[in-house]
Amino acid sequence: MPALDFTVLFAVMVVAMVATKMWLASRQIRFVAAHRDAVPRQFADTIPIEAHRRAADYTVVRTRLTMLEIIIGAAVLIGLTLLGGVQALDRAVTGWLGEGYAGQIGLVAAVVVVTSVIDLPFDYYRQFVVEERFGFNRMTRAIFFADLAKGSALGAAFGLPLLFVVLWLMGRAGGLWWLWAWVVIVAFQLLVLVLYPTLIAPLFNKFEPLTDEALARRIDALMKRCGFAAKGLFVMDGSRRSAHGNAYFTGFGAAKRIVFFDTLLSRLTGSEIEAVLAHELGHFKRRHVIKRMLVTFAITLGLFALLGWLSGRTWFYEGLGVRPSMTGSNDALALVLFFLALPVFLFFVTPLGSLTSRKHEFEADAFAASQTDAHELVNALVKLYEDNASTLTPDPVYTAFYYSHPPASQRIERLLRHA
Numbered sequence: 001m002p003a004l005d006f007t008v009l010f011a012v013m014v015v016a017m018v019a020t021k022m023w024l025a026s027r028q029i030r031f032v033a034a035h036r037d038a039v040p041r042q043f044a045d046t047i048p049i050e051a052h053r054r055a056a057d058y059t060v061v062r063t064r065l066t067m068l069e070i071i072i073g074a075a076v077l078i079g080l081t082l083l084g085g086v087q088a089l090d091r092a093v094t095g096w097l098g099e100g101y102a103g104q105i106g107l108v109a110a111v112v113v114v115t116s117v118i119d120l121p122f123d124y125y126r127q128f129v130v131e132e133r134f135g136f137n138r139m140t141r142a143i144f145f146a147d148l149a150k151g152s153a154l155g156a157a158f159g160l161p162l163l164f165v166v167l168w169l170m171g172r173a174g175g176l177w178w179l180w181a182w183v184v185i186v187a188f189q190l191l192v193l194v195l196y197p198t199l200i201a202p203l204f205n206k207f208e209p210l211t212d213e214a215l216a217r218r219i220d221a222l223m224k225r226c227g228f229a230a231k232g233l234f235v236m237d238g239s240r241r242s243a244h245g246n247a248y249f250t251g252f253g254a255a256k257r258i259v260f261f262d263t264l265l266s267r268l269t270g271s272e273i274e275a276v277l278a279h280e281l282g283h284f285k286r287r288h289v290i291k292r293m294l295v296t297f298a299i300t301l302g303l304f305a306l307l308g309w310l311s312g313r314t315w316f317y318e319g320l321g322v323r324p325s326m327t328g329s330n331d332a333l334a335l336v337l338f339f340l341a342l343p344v345f346l347f348f349v350t351p352l353g354s355l356t357s358r359k360h361e362f363e364a365d366a367f368a369a370s371q372t373d374a375h376e377l378v379n380a381l382v383k384l385y386e387d388n389a390s391t392l393t394p395d396p397v398y399t400a401f402y403y404s405h406p407p408a409s410q411r412i413e414r415l416l417r418h419a
Contacts, residue, residue, distance in 0.1 A: 006319030007082065010341060017347045018074045024398050025067045031395035032056050032063075040392050042409050043382065051386045058134045058389040065130060069122050076118055077340060081320045086111065086336055090322070099325070104167050104332035105160060111336050112155075120148075131242065134389060139241040150203050162188055170311070170331040178308030182301050197250045197257050207234040207259065215270050219258070222274055225371060226281045230256050239263050244388050247276055249284070267387060268380050275368055275377035282367030288360045307338045350401060357404040362414055369418035378415050381408070 036056040039047050079085045089110045097103040127144060131137035165184055169177045192200070201207065210216050210233040219233060230249075238246070238261035245264035250257050258277065265273065283289055310316045311334035317324040320337045324330040368377050385392065385408050392408045399407055406414075 001313075001315050001319075003315040003318035006315050007321075010319060010344065011078075011082065013344045014074060014077065017344055018070060020347070021070045022067060024395075024401055025063050025070070027395045028063050028398040029060050031398070032059050032391050032393055035393035040409055042412055043385075043392055046382045047386055047392065051389075052392060054134065055385070055389040055391045056393070058130075059391040059394075061130055061133070062126070065122065065126060072118065072122075076115065077344070080111065080114070081322075081337065081340060084321050085114075086320075086333070086340075087322045089114070090333060094328070099328035101164060101167060104329060105163055107332045108163055108336055109160070111340075116152075136243045136389075137241075138239055138243060143241065147204060154200065154203070158188075158192070166335070167329075167331050170334075171329060175308070178304040179301075182304045185300060185304075186297055201250065205240070206237045209233065210235055210260065212265070212270075215265075215273060218270055218274050219277060222278060222281070222371065226278070226285060228281055228284060230258050232257050234259050235262050235265060236260065237262055245384060247273070247280060249280055263387075264384075267383055269376075271373065271376045272380035272383070275372040275374075276380050278368035278371045279364045279377060281371070282364030283360065285367055286360070286363045288364070292360075303342070307334065310334065310338060354401060354403055358406045361405050361411070365411060365415055366418060369415055374415045374418045378412050381412060381415075 033056065036053055037049070039049055039052045043052075086107075090107050093106040093110055094103040097106045124144070127137055127139060128141070162184070166181045169181045169184070171177075173180050210219075216233055223230060234257055236259050238244070243263060245261045245267055247258070247260045247264055250259055258280075260273070264276075268276065311331070314324060317330065317333060317337065320341060322333055322337060324333060365377065368374070384390070390408065394403065394407055405411070
């Protein structure tokens with residue numbers, strides 16, 4: 001493929017992606033705003049009009065901020081690729097560190113730093129302006145920047161050695177380097193699953209054993225009915241950062257843990273918590289976690305094979321605004337350009353992943369209804385929708401494209417059929 005043709009293709013895809021994102025966001029804002037003053041029939045007796053309006057306003061504000069991020073993100077992407085940003089960074093870094101592994105790792109790190117610095121003001125504004133305005137923020141600026149520092153340190157501690165291994169394989173493992181790199185990435189992801197509950201997560205939050213004995217007995221009985229074993233029940237201090245509530249499973253194999261946000265425990269009854277947990281157990285019983293993991297690994301393998309092919313094509317580099325080296329290694333350039341361009345070309349398959357996720361959520365709800373009272377899960381969901389200011393009236397097209405969970409009305413309607 002001529003480099004110019006690839007440049008045109010990439011530019012067209014970027015424009016199409018941005019236009020679609022903006023159109024979807026505009027639809028979401030208009031639809032939510034149009035239904036702001038009327039609570040849907042299913043929730044008329046449970047959600048006050050003030051809470052419904054608050055959720056609508058929260059959704060609109062967040063979506064408008066997302067629209068600004070879309071524009072800035074696209075501008076940065078074009079700047080890094082077609083306008084020569086990556087090329088300039090490569091020259092600067094290799095001029096300083098040389099063309100060896102240090103220079104290659106430095107280039108990848110430089111691109112990560114540039115994109116992270118651009119994202120930082122949005123993260124800050126979202127936390128301390130948007131979340132603060134709607135009463136969700138409980139994070140101090142000290143915690144915000146401490147989390148940022150710890151996250152960056154962890155990223156460097158895990159990411160830099162992994163990057164070195166991948167670059168070494170690209171340069172030394174021959175034409176099938178991408179296969180060996182994929183094996184390394186899969187092994188790394190599995191390692192993180194094992195280490196996350198006991199090594200990584202405690203760096204950011206405190207986890208204490210569940211002390212509510214009645215609730216613990218209820219949960220133990222549920223797990224026995226479902227044939228599920230967990231290493232412990234823990235409460236996380238989510239209230240230090242946010243008023244949002246949640247519960248989740250973490251870990252892998254015998255190291256699985258059940259974690260409740262303290263905000264969730266303070267809001268739901270024991271039977272409602274049991275129903276929420278039964279939904280999460282449904283994901284395991286229906287093998288959603290394993291299925292998603294296997295699909296992810298298969299897609300990753302295909303993408304690494306594609307990268308292996310593209311890394312040897314001069315038009316790939318030149319089409320994205322970079323002149324590859326004729327004497328040194330282009331491996332870091334290939335990685336950077338591939339992972340910058342990849343989201344553009346994968347964007348239009350987003351609805352397929354969303355559809356699969358919503359299907360899994362319906363299946364997990366059905367499992368929960370078979371193990372607990374469906375009305376209790378409905379009650380819990382209504383409280384969570386209200387507490388988290390989740391809009392009850394999302395745009396259907398926006399929902400089909402992005403939503404990993406079914407809209408509230410559809411989800412509750414399905415649950416009531418199982419009651």
